[in-house]
Amino acid sequence: MTEQKKQRSPIETGAPDGFQYMHPTMRKNFGQWKWHDHPKPGVLRHKAESGDEIWTIRAGTQRILDVFTLRTLCDIGDKYADGFVRFTIRSNIEYMVKDSEKVEPLIEALEKEGFIVGGTKNSVAMISHTQGWLHCDIPGTDASGVVKAMMDELIDEFKNNEMPNRVHMTTSCCQINCGGQGDIAINIQHTKPPKINHDLVSNVCERPSVVARCPVAAIRPAMVNGKASLEVDEKKCICCGACFPPCPPMQINDPEHSKLAIWVGGNHSNARSKPTFQKLVAAGIPNNPPRWPEATAIVKRILKVYKEDAKDWERINDWIERIGWPRFFELTELPFTKHHIDNWRGGRKTLNSSAYIRF
Amino acid sequence: MKKHDTPMLDELENGPWPSFISGIKRLRDTHPETRINEMTNDLLGQLEHSYETRKGYWKGGTVSVYGYGCGIIPRFSEVGDAFPKSKEFHTLRVQPPAGNFYTTQSLRDLADSWEKHGSGLVTFHGQTGNIMFIGSTTDSTQHFFDDINEKGWDLGGAGPCVRTAMSCVGAGRCEMSNVNEHKAHRLLVNNFIDDMHRPALPYKFKFKVSGCANDCMNSIERADMSVIGTWRDDIKVDQEEFKAYVGLKGRKYVIDNIVTRCPTNAISLNDDDSVTIDNQNCVKCMHCLNVVPKALHPGDDKGATILIGGKRTLKIGDLMGTVIVPFMKLESEEDWDRLVEIAEETIDFWADNALEHERCGEMIERIGLVNFLEGIGVEVEPNMIANPRESSYVRTDDWDDEAVKWYERADAKKDTA
Ligand code: HEM
Ligand code: SF4
Ligand code: SF4
Ligand code: SF4
Numbered sequence: 001m002t003e004q005k006k007q008r009s010p011i012e013t014g015a016p017d018g019f020q021y022m023h024p025t026m027r028k029n030f031g032q033w034k035w036h037d038h039p040k041p042g043v044l045r046h047k048a049e050s051g052d053e054i055w056t057i058r059a060g061t062q063r064i065l066d067v068f069t070l071r072t073l074c075d076i077g078d079k080y081a082d083g084f085v086r087f088t089i090r091s092n093i094e095y096m097v098k099d100s101e102k103v104e105p106l107i108e109a110l111e112k113e114g115f116i117v118g119g120t121k122n123s124v125a126m127i128s129h130t131q132g133w134l135h136c137d138i139p140g141t142d143a144s145g146v147v148k149a150m151m152d153e154l155i156d157e158f159k160n161n162e163m164p165n166r167v168h169m170t171t172s173c174c175q176i177n178c179g180g181q182g183d184i185a186i187n188i189q190h191t192k193p194p195k196i197n198h199d200l201v202s203n204v205c206e207r208p209s210v211v212a213r214c215p216v217a218a219i220r221p222a223m224v225n226g227k228a229s230l231e232v233d234e235k236k237c238i239c240c241g242a243c244f245p246p247c248p249p250m251q252i253n254d255p256e257h258s259k260l261a262i263w264v265g266g267n268h269s270n271a272r273s274k275p276t277f278q279k280l281v282a283a284g285i286p287n288n289p290p291r292w293p294e295a296t297a298i299v300k301r302i303l304k305v306y307k308e309d310a311k312d313w314e315r316i317n318d319w320i321e322r323i324g325w326p327r328f329f330e331l332t333e334l335p336f337t338k339h340h341i342d343n344w345r346g347g348r349k350t351l352n353s354s355a356y357i358r359f
Numbered sequence: 360m361k362k363h364d365t366p367m368l369d370e371l372e373n374g375p376w377p378s379f380i381s382g383i384k385r386l387r388d389t390h391p392e393t394r395i396n397e398m399t400n401d402l403l404g405q406l407e408h409s410y411e412t413r414k415g416y417w418k419g420g421t422v423s424v425y426g427y428g429c430g431i432i433p434r435f436s437e438v439g440d441a442f443p444k445s446k447e448f449h450t451l452r453v454q455p456p457a458g459n460f461y462t463t464q465s466l467r468d469l470a471d472s473w474e475k476h477g478s479g480l481v482t483f484h485g486q487t488g489n490i491m492f493i494g495s496t497t498d499s500t501q502h503f504f505d506d507i508n509e510k511g512w513d514l515g516g517a518g519p520c521v522r523t524a525m526s527c528v529g530a531g532r533c534e535m536s537n538v539n540e541h542k543a544h545r546l547l548v549n550n551f552i553d554d555m556h557r558p559a560l561p562y563k564f565k566f567k568v569s570g571c572a573n574d575c576m577n578s579i580e581r582a583d584m585s586v587i588g589t590w591r592d593d594i595k596v597d598q599e600e601f602k603a604y605v606g607l608k609g610r611k612y613v614i615d616n617i618v619t620r621c622p623t624n625a626i627s628l629n630d631d632d633s634v635t636i637d638n639q640n641c642v643k644c645m646h647c648l649n650v651v652p653k654a655l656h657p658g659d660d661k662g663a664t665i666l667i668g669g670k671r672t673l674k675i676g677d678l679m680g681t682v683i684v685p686f687m688k689l690e691s692e693e694d695w696d697r698l699v700e701i702a703e704e705t706i707d708f709w710a711d712n713a714l715e716h717e718r719c720g721e722m723i724e725r726i727g728l729v730n731f732l733e734g735i736g737v738e739v740e741p742n743m744i745a746n747p748r749e750s751s752y753v754r755t756d757d758w759d760d761e762a763v764k765w766y767e768r769a770d771a772k773k774d775t776a
């Protein structure tokens with residue numbers, strides 16, 4: 001009489017209600033906030049119509065949290081704040097307290113444990129990152145490591161408010177770009193077509209859907225050594241890697257030829273101008289673990305010029321819009337190449353069809 | 360347990376930013392459970408191997424929990440012989456509370472369950488918004504899920520389905536907020552919970568909700584359906600506060616940083632340092648409110664703008680969302696029902712008409728906005744465009760009929776007004 005253990009059916013509750021976890025002062029004044037100010041880097045004060053205040057202290061973490069670190073963050077929250085936290089879209093932790101006296105002890109406790117208070121307003125915010133070698137199945141580089149190495153170098157800009165406006169950076173470890181648009185984005189850029197393991201293709205890949213995946217129709221079915229496989233028209237191939245996730249035998253990652261590229265001027269906000277996509281400014285940068293110094297050096301160079309040359313409130317896209325691309329390349333001393341000129345569908349609208357030239 | 364040498368990863372323990380490598384080593388060296396010590400040791404070993412060879416060694420597979428078709432990202436090691444204890448290292452995507460609020464107690468509960476069953480590594484949050492529990496074996500996946508599901512946590516999406524949504528802190532703290540972001544977030548995803556847990560759509564579909572045009576959730580560029588709070592009456596001005604700001608910063612600063620930065624030249628600085636806003640031409644971009652949050656506030660007649668079709672690179676290139684509804688109120692139950700209805704119409708039409716692996720925005724690009732609007736029963740209107748057609752290649756034989764429709768709609772609007 002073997003009784004099979006009955007499987008438990010899931011409770012399909014979906015997204016939980018955040019209200020149950022919200023600080024009572026925030027619950028009480030929900031939708032009734034009047035203004036905020038920014039007493040110091042990493043600290044925001046919001047004032048409600050009722051006169052209540054809520055103080056927010058923001059801190060950067062390593063994002064990949066071990067349970068010990070998570071509990072340390074909780075301990076600090078219990079001891080120095082009111083036990084309420086939230087996370088920002090860039091994986092910073094925020095503590096909310098009602099009384100201003102709690103702010104300084106909280107900052108002290110966070111800094112004592114090695115967390116970095118900052119990331120508000122016109123700082124270089126935490127780099128939003130993807131998964132990389134730690135746990136994705138298609139990455140050309142690591143994500144957490146790149147971010148750690150860069151934030152070590154940018155930490156003063158995170159802790160201070162010395163940029164013209166906020167700088168949102170992202171990384172992506174394949175050309176799918178889970179990291180998204182950024183004022184500065186550091187993304188993998190493959191430079192060689194996939195290497196195909198023809199012995200595996202017919203077992204592992206659904207060939208028609210792989211063929212359909214290619215944005216430039218460079219893949220076609222082929223018989224190789226008597227086996228059904230795929231072949232790539234290497235002249236047409238743009239090395240995007242889109243065929244790799246559905247067909248792992250089409251290996252796109254290459255220790256030497258998967259490079260990093262840097263893009264600037266992506267901006268999600270509608271403030272001052274409509275949201276913008278980022279633009280390629282540098283490529284061919286070595287993918288050089290464990291600290292990626294070449295990529296960091298270029299990022300720092302761009303940030304330095306932006307900090308010196310942009311006006312208050314100009315995001316990187318606003319700044320370049322004002323000074324023009326020739327000056328951007330001049331100031332950053334990055335080479336301008338034929339690869340900067342867009343030849344993808346609709347790319348012609350990115351050309352200068354006017355007599356507007358700056359001298 | 361023999362510890363793997365990790366000379367490259369060790370270099371990521373240098374420097375002032377908190378180190379994830381130090382965190383993983385803490386699990387390896389000080390966690391009371393041998394299972395976790397061994398698993399994180401082999402994880403570090405494999406990661407070091409990736410750093411040395413500049414290649415990834417995870418492959419996908421199929422792992423799920425009973426009753427659901429997705430939500431787990433299976434990871435099997437290709438070098439599992441060398442690193443056997445982390446050879447299964449799946450990620451569970453768990454939906455966050457709207458607004459990403461937690462109590463320390465709720466985090467401790469999650470940590471307790473996770474160290475019982477998983478690796479002890481977790482991220483708040485992934486780029487789509489999930490809490491990512493990184494590193495469970497095939498067997499422990501179900502146990503961990505059962506544990507946290509009993510405490511009110513549910514899996515998110517993966518694959519061709521409705522994905523986990525995100526909403527900004529919004530009305531919880533931010534004076535720029537124009538909608539109940541958290542209600543919109545939960546109403547939308549929780550209405551499609553079946554489409555989230557049982558992937559059967561052409562591809563992924565994401566909702567994101569931002570309370571104003573600052574769009575802190577990046578919704579226009581990253582969401583198939585973006586809900587953005589706005590208002591349609593006048594910006595509220597506290598003239599005394601504004602004058603105080605001019606006094607503090609000077610007229611030149613205010614002209615250079617507020618007046619001339621308004622995208623529609625809707626702001627004038629008056630001779631007495633007060634401000635006049637041409638509200639009809641203000642596009643609610645949020646810039647001036649961001650600069651002087653004490654003096655300028657969103658109006659009272661609040662609601663939302665809906666855009667459809669944002670996405671990243673694959674396959675035709677990045678797309679921003681397109682305005683489908685310039686303004687709708689989100690107050691009464693009927694308003695909220697209408698929001699859900701727009702989402703339903705969109706997903707139904709897209710599910711019926713998209714090619715395999717085609718995002719909603721790509722479908723619109725292929726079939727044209729007009730066909731999409733007809734499919735979801737929304738009338739054309741000029742807020743949907745940046746400018747009218749530039750190409751003369753168009754057939755206009757039914758122009759008069761279309762013009763009549765426009766006038767009829769305009770009359771109907773007048774009658775209800
Ligand atoms: C093998 C396949 C893939 C893996 C393992 C993967 C993994 C991930 C993960 C873990 C996230 C964060 C998820 C979260 O917050 O829960 C993410 C987000 C994202 N993925 Fe992927 N992904 C894959 C394929 C793709 C593809 C094919 C695309 C594009 C078409 C894509 C586009 C994105 C984007 C745009 C985001 C961020 C979205 C947002 O901000 O809402 N991914 N991916
Ligand atoms: S950017 Fe690419 S490689 Fe990196 S996590 Fe996303 S899908 Fe994986
Ligand atoms: S890498 Fe991209 S362009 Fe090249 S074959 Fe694969 S899908 Fe096509
Ligand atoms: S999107 Fe607007 S309402 Fe939401 S948090 Fe950002 S500024 Fe506030």
Ligand code: SF4
Pocket residue numbers: 272620621622623624625626636640641642643644645646647648
């Ligand atoms: S919100 Fe934007 S468009 Fe409106 S007045 Fe202010 S700066 Fe101008």
